[in-house]
Amino acid sequence: MLIGADHRRWIVGTVITALLALAAYLVYVHRALHGPSGGSWPGLILGAAGLALMLYAGLLGARRKVPTWRIGRATTWMKGHLWLGLLSYVLILFHSGFRWGGPLTFTLMGLFTLVVLSGIYGVVLQHIVPRMMLMQLPLETVYEQIDSIVAQLRSEADALVTAVAGPLPVADPVRASERRGGGGLSRGQVLARPLLRAAPTWTTALPESAVLRDAYMTDIRPFLALRLPRTGRLFPPRLGEAVFLYLRMELPAALGEVVDDLQAICEERRQLAVQVRLHHWLHGWLLVHVPLSMALLLLSVVHAIVTLRY
Amino acid sequence: MEPRYSTKTRAKRIEPEYFKRLHPFRRWRLILSITVPVVAAAWLVAYAARGDQRIYTSGPLSTGHAMFGTQCADCHGPGRAAAPGGTPTSAFFVRVSDRACLACHDAPVHHESQAFDPRCARCHVEHKGDVVLAALPDAQCSQCHADLTRMSRTPPTVAPRIRDFGSSHPEFAVAVKEQNVVRRVPLNRSAELKDLAQVKLNHQKHLKVGLKGLDELRTLKGPFRILEKAGGLQLACAFCHRPEASRASMQPISYIRHCGPGCHPLDVDARLPDVVAPHDTPEIVHAFLRTLFIEVFEQCQALAQPGPAGAGADKLKKQCQDLELVRAASASAARGGRPPSESAPEAPADRPRGGRLGRSVEAEPETTDRPRGGRLGRPADAEKETPSPRAPSPSALEWASAQLQGAERVMFKQKCEFCHTLSSAPDRLPRVAPTAIPARWLPHSVFDHGAHRPLACTECHKATASTDTTDVLLPSITVCRECHRQGGGARAGCVECHIYHDKAKERDPSGPFAVPQLTKGSRSAGSPPR
Numbered sequence: 001m002l003i004g005a006d007h008r009r010w011i012v013g014t015v016i017t018a019l020l021a022l023a024a025y026l027v028y029v030h031r032a033l034h035g036p037s038g039g040s041w042p043g044l045i046l047g048a049a050g051l052a053l054m055l056y057a058g059l060l061g062a063r064r065k066v067p068t069w070r071i072g073r074a075t076t077w078m079k080g081h082l083w084l085g086l087l088s089y090v091l092i093l094f095h096s097g098f099r100w101g102g103p104l105t106f107t108l109m110g111l112f113t114l115v116v117l118s119g120i121y122g123v124v125l126q127h128i129v130p131r132m133m134l135m136q137l138p139l140e141t142v143y144e145q146i147d148s149i150v151a152q153l154r155s156e157a158d159a160l161v162t163a164v165a166g167p168l169p170v171a172d173p174v175r176a177s178e179r180r181g182g183g184g185l186s187r188g189q190v191l192a193r194p195l196l197r198a199a200p201t202w203t204t205a206l207p208e209s210a211v212l213r214d215a216y217m218t219d220i221r222p223f224l225a226l227r228l229p230r231t232g233r234l235f236p237p238r239l240g241e242a243v244f245l246y247l248r249m250e251l252p253a254a255l256g257e258v259v260d261d262l263q264a265i266c267e268e269r270r271q272l273a274v275q276v277r278l279h280h281w282l283h284g285w286l287l288v289h290v291p292l293s294m295a296l297l298l299l300s301v302v303h304a305i306v307t308l309r310y
Numbered sequence: 311m312e313p314r315y316s317t318k319t320r321a322k323r324i325e326p327e328y329f330k331r332l333h334p335f336r337r338w339r340l341i342l343s344i345t346v347p348v349v350a351a352a353w354l355v356a357y358a359a360r361g362d363q364r365i366y367t368s369g370p371l372s373t374g375h376a377m378f379g380t381q382c383a384d385c386h387g388p389g390r391a392a393a394p395g396g397t398p399t400s401a402f403f404v405r406v407s408d409r410a411c412l413a414c415h416d417a418p419v420h421h422e423s424q425a426f427d428p429r430c431a432r433c434h435v436e437h438k439g440d441v442v443l444a445a446l447p448d449a450q451c452s453q454c455h456a457d458l459t460r461m462s463r464t465p466p467t468v469a470p471r472i473r474d475f476g477s478s479h480p481e482f483a484v485a486v487k488e489q490n491v492v493r494r495v496p497l498n499r500s501a502e503l504k505d506l507a508q509v510k511l512n513h514q515k516h517l518k519v520g521l522k523g524l525d526e527l528r529t530l531k532g533p534f535r536i537l538e539k540a541g542g543l544q545l546a547c548a549f550c551h552r553p554e555a556s557r558a559s560m561q562p563i564s565y566i567r568h569c570g571p572g573c574h575p576l577d578v579d580a581r582l583p584d585v586v587a588p589h590d591t592p593e594i595v596h597a598f599l600r601t602l603f604i605e606v607f608e609q610c611q612a613l614a615q616p617g618p619a620g621a622g623a624d625k626l627k628k629q630c631q632d633l634e635l636v637r638a639a640s641a642s643a644a645r646g647g648r649p650p651s652e653s654a655p656e657a658p659a660d661r662p663r664g665g666r667l668g669r670s671v672e673a674e675p676e677t678t679d680r681p682r683g684g685r686l687g688r689p690a691d692a693e694k695e696t697p698s699p700r701a702p703s704p705s706a707l708e709w710a711s712a713q714l715q716g717a718e719r720v721m722f723k724q725k726c727e728f729c730h731t732l733s734s735a736p737d738r739l740p741r742v743a744p745t746a747i748p749a750r751w752l753p754h755s756v757f758d759h760g761a762h763r764p765l766a767c768t769e770c771h772k773a774t775a776s777t778d779t780t781d782v783l784l785p786s787i788t789v790c791r792e793c794h795r796q797g798g799g800a801r802a803g804c805v806e807c808h809i810y811h812d813k814a815k816e817r818d819p820s821g822p823f824a825v826p827q828l829t830k831g832s833r834s835a836g837s838p839p840r
Contacts, residue, residue: 033446034438102364103364142324142328145325290339290342290343291342291346
C-alpha cells in the first residue's frame with residue numbers, strides 16, 4: 001500500500017492522538033512519585049488502549065482471510081492496520097514507562113519492536129519495489145505461476161530449436177508436467193509467433209544450425225531451467241544481447257526469426273527471475289512480521305490477564 | 311525488444327485456479343505463524359509446570375526480596391503469613407498487603423499526629439531492580455512536609471514547610487537545655503548557641519601541634535591517631551572521637567581511653583608517686599584516699615616489726631619517711647596500739663580497687679570509665695583486694711584524716727575541677743555536675759561518619775578555632791550543601807539523613823516463618839514458635 005494523500009486524515013489523527021498521549025504521559029510522569037508504572041491507573045489505561053489497537057491491527061489477517069466480510073473496505077483496514085498499529089506501539093511505550101521489565105514484558109517489547117520495524121520496512125518496500133517492477137518488468141506475471149511459465153518457455157524454446165536443428169540431445173526435453181500449457185492453453189500448445197506456430201517447412205536439420213544447437217545447449221537451455229544458474233552468460237542483459245548478436249552473425253538470415261524468438265524467451269525468463277527476487281524482497285518481511293505478530297498477540301493477552309490479577 | 315505476444319495472450323499461461331494450491335512462500339508463512347506462537351505458549355507452559363511465575367514480573371525484585379520472586383502470591387494478597395484457606399482474595403488487582411510486609415518487617419508509626427498512614431507498597435515500590443526500597447524520593451516526604459500546617463492534626467513541632475534539602479530545609483537546630491527547659495536553637499543563631507556540657511575543654515589547645523606530653527603519650531599508646539606534623543606531634547580528632555561500629559555516631563568520650571592517665575593522671579600525692587585515684591564520684595575517691603592512707607600508715611607501722619629486708623622494704627621505708635610516718639608509727643606503738651595480728655578482719659565496704667600508673671592503659675577494661683586507683687610497682691596479683699586483717703587503729707584513722715584533708719583538696723580542686731564543674735558545701739564532699747555531653751546533637755537525623763571518611767574532620771567541625779567549651783562545633787547546613795546538592799552533587803534526598811519509621815519502636819526480630827516456608831513458599835510447614 002502506498003502512503004499518499006488519502007492517508008492524510010489517518011496521519012493527522014495518529015499524530016494528534018500520539019501527542020495527546022504524550023502530554024498525558026508527561027503529566028503522569030511528573031506527578032508519579034516513583035516514576036511511571038504500567039500497573040498504575042494511567043499506565044493501565046494506556047496499556048488497555050495499546051492492546052486494543054494491537055488486536056485491531058491483528059484482525060487485518062482475519063479480515064483478509066474472509067474478504068467477503070462487509071466490514072469496511074480492505075484499504076481502510078489496511079490504513080488502520082498501518083497507523084493504529086504504529087500508534088499502539090507509542091501507547092505501549094508510554095504504558096511501560098520505557099522500561100522493558102521482566103522476562104515476559106521484555107519479550108513482548110522485543111517482539112513488538114521487531115513487528116513494528118518489519119512493518120515499517122514492508123511499507124518502505126511497498127513504495128520502492130512495485131515501481132521497480134513496473135519499470136523493469138513489463139512481462140511480470142503471477143508469482144505463484146512463475147515456475148509453470150518458465151517450464152512453458154523452455155518447452156517453447158525446445159520446440160523452436162528442434163524445428164531448425166533437429167532433435168536435441170536430451171533424454172526428455174520437456175517433462176510431461178512442464179509441457180502442460182497455461183490456463184488458456186491446451187496440453188502441448190505453446191505461445192509463439194504466428195510464423196512459428198505454422199508447421200515448419202524443413203524437416204531436417206539445417207547444416208548451419210550447429211552453432212545454434214551448441215549455443216542453445218550450452219547457454220540458453222540452462223538459462224531456462226527452473227533453478228537459474230548464478231553463473232549464466234545470459235542473465236546480464238548486455239551479455240545476453242551479445243550472445244544473440246553473435247548467433248545472428250553466425251546463422252543464416254532464415255534463422256533470424258528463431259534467434260529473435262529465443263532472445264525474447266530468454267528476456268522473459270530473465271524478467272521472471274528478477275520478479276522472483278523482487279517478490280522475495282517485497283513479501284519476505286511478512287515471514288517475520290506475521291508470525292511474530294501472532295506470538296505478540298498471544299503473549300500480550302496472557303500478560304494482560306496476569307498483570308491485571310496482580 | 312518487441313514483445314512476442316500481447317498481455318491478453320500471455321494471460322492464457324495462468325492457470326485459472328492457481329491460488330487453490332499453497333505456494334511455498336505462503337506455506338512457510340502459515341507454518342511460521344503457527345510455530346512461533348506455539349513456541350511462545352510452550353515457554354509459558356514450561357514455567358507454569360515448574361510453578362515459577364518469575365516471567366510475569368514487571369521488573370527485577372530488590373536484592374532482599376529476590377527469593378520471593380517465584381510466586382506472586384507471596385507478597386500480593388495476604389502473603390505467606392496468611393493461614394491456609396484464609397480470607398479469599400479477589401480475582402484481579404490483588405495488591406501487596408501490609409500484612410504480607412509486616413510478617414517480616416516492622417514499621418512503627420512515623421508520627422503520632424500524621425495525617426494518614428500510607429500502605430507499605432505505596433512508598434516502597436518493588437520491581438524496580440536492585441534498589442534500596444527505603445530510598446524514597448523527596449516528593450514522598452514533601453506530601454506532608456511541604457505544608458505541615460495543612461497536613462498535621464496538631465501544631466507542627468518541626469519546620470512546617472520543607473520541600474527539599476537544597477532550598478527550603480531550615481538550618482540545623484540543636485537542643486539546648488537551660489534551667490531544665492529544652493529549646494531548639496538553629497546553628498545560625500550563634501548568640502543563643504551554647505554547648506552546655508559541663509566539661510571544660512579547649513579544642514584548640516588539644517589540637518595544637520607540638521602539644522606537651524604527646525611524645526610520652528605516643529610511647530604509652532602507640533603512634534595510632536597521633537599525627538606527625540612539621541612542627542611536632544599533633545593529636546588527631548579521632549584520638550578522642552571514634553565512630554561507633556555502625557559509624558552512624560560517635561562513641562562517648564572516655565576518661566580512661568581519651569584523657570588519662572597518659573595525659574591527665576589523677577595522681578594523689580607527690581610523696582606517693584605510684585598511686586592514682588580512680589576516675590569516679592567524689593564519694594568513691596574519698597573512700598579510696600581514706601583507705602589508701604590507712605593502708606600506708608599500717609604498712610609503715612609494720613616496718614617497726616622485725617622482718618625481711620629488701621628493695622621493696624627500702625622503698626616503703628623511704629616512702630614512710632617522706633610521709634613522716636616512721637616516727638608516727640613508733641609513737642603509736644609506744645601508745646600501745648594493737649599489733650597487726652590482733653586486728654579484726656574487716657574490709658572497707660566502699661574501697662575502690664586500685665590501679666597502677668605503670669601498667670598499659672589498654673590493659674584496662676574499656677567498658678568502664680573508672681580507672682582503678684592503686685599503687686605503682688605492685689604485682690598484678692597484689693592488685694586484688696584482700697580484706698584488711700584488722701580494723702584501722704585510732705591512730706591510723708587520725709593520721710589518715712589529717713592526710714585526707716590535704717589530699718582531697720588537691721584532688722578535687724586541682725584534678726577534678728580541671729575538667730569538671732564541682733559544687734562544694736561545708737562539711738560534705740563536692741558534687742560533680744553531670745557532664746551532659748549530648749549523645750546526639752541532631753536527634754531527628756542520622757549521619758554516617760564512615761561515608762565522610764575522606765574529609766578532614768576540621769573541614770566541617772571548626773575545632774581548631776574553638777577555645778570555649780560552649781562552642782558548638784556542628785557544621786551549618788551550608789557546609790553540607792557544598793557537597794549535597796541537586797544535580798551533580800552528592801545525594802541530597804530526605805532519606806539521606808532522615809528515617810521515616812521510628813526505629814526506637816521497632817519490635818525484636820522473631821518472624822513467623824520456618825526455613826522451608828521462605829525457601830519453597832510452602833504454607834503447609836508449621837510456623838515456628840514466636
